[in-house]
């Protein structure tokens with residue numbers, strides 16, 4: 275059946291409500307048509323990626339400013355991913371032009387009506403979906419988190435399609451919006467014990483490599499804590515294209531007729547060894563962004579420690595979590611240790627030039643930095659990383 279539009283939707287598509295809205299509707303309709311959708315559905319919220327100037331460049335900036343001139347505005351609650359840098363702090367090794375263009379991008383989103391949350395973990399504080407809600411979210415780790423752990427319905431949108439859906443307030447009814455498409459097509463049996471959030475990140479990463487776009491059901495392992503879940507979805511999003519996973523306690527029987535792949539100790543250690551252990555110079559923590567609870571834990575830890583000479587410890591969190599942490603005096607504690615904490619920035623899509631070997635507890639950071647920067651990367655558990663660049667006061 276062909277895509278059916280309402281009279282109002284057709285009017286927007288015909289340009290009766292302006293060129294900006296027409297372009298946004300054209301994108302939504304184009305995606306819905308090629309995906310076989312029969313109708314558009316209302317969304318509860320949108321989350322937009324591609325905020326970093328490093329990512330979208332001058333073309334992206336001009337397009338956003340053109341939308342503002344056209345009087346375009348979002349029509350549902352909309353949050354945005356991190357920028358390249360923390361716009362509120364000096365000393366991030368970027369030139370004035372980069373800083374100003376990044377600021378213009380965020381300002382354009384504010385004028386379009388988005389909340390300047392600048393976080394890849396909107397599901398913590400800024401944009402918590404109701405159970406069963408239909409969303410249009412970009413940022414693949416947040417999409418997997420929402421579909422898998424929050425019982426929400428969203429496809430993996432691009433930054434542009436999430437923006438278009440935010441403006442129109444609708445998206446096509448296809449893909450992961452439909453229950454039938456959320457059934458598992460492959461089973462992953464985990465026969466190893468995972469003991470840290472990094473282990474769950476590696477598990478997610480390996481699953482992403484194995485399943486492609488098939489939704490897996492995972493048997494024998496379940497990430498219980500927030501850091502475990504966060505790293506699991508980030509690992510999965512770095513290596514795979516799937517938008518959600520299922521978990522089950524039950525073994526798959528032959529009547530289920532799906533392939534079963536086993537992941538054992540060796541699979542986990544093979545991935546770990548791709549990011550071999552080295553002497554670390556700079557540690558990045560906060561991909562996806564640190565939750566407020568994680569910032570509190572790190573501050574308690576750093577109260578008694580200081581960063582070693584010649585080493586760096588860089589923490590990344592959302593604007594919302596940073597504000598609360600600042601009010602609680604935690605930012606001061608962190609900075610007194612010699613570490614730095616950035617709000618609304620992304621450790622991967624920024625142009626900073628910290629020299630040396632990078633350590634991270636996030637396989638997503640390791641995956642992207644290995645591909646985009648010439649640095650050497652080590653993955654390790656959070657505590658070991660902190661110990662490697664700090665010492666007791």
Ligand code: F3S
Nearest residue numbers: 394561562620621622
């Ligand atoms: Fe977030 Fe940047 Fe990692 S957007 S998930 S901190 S790559």
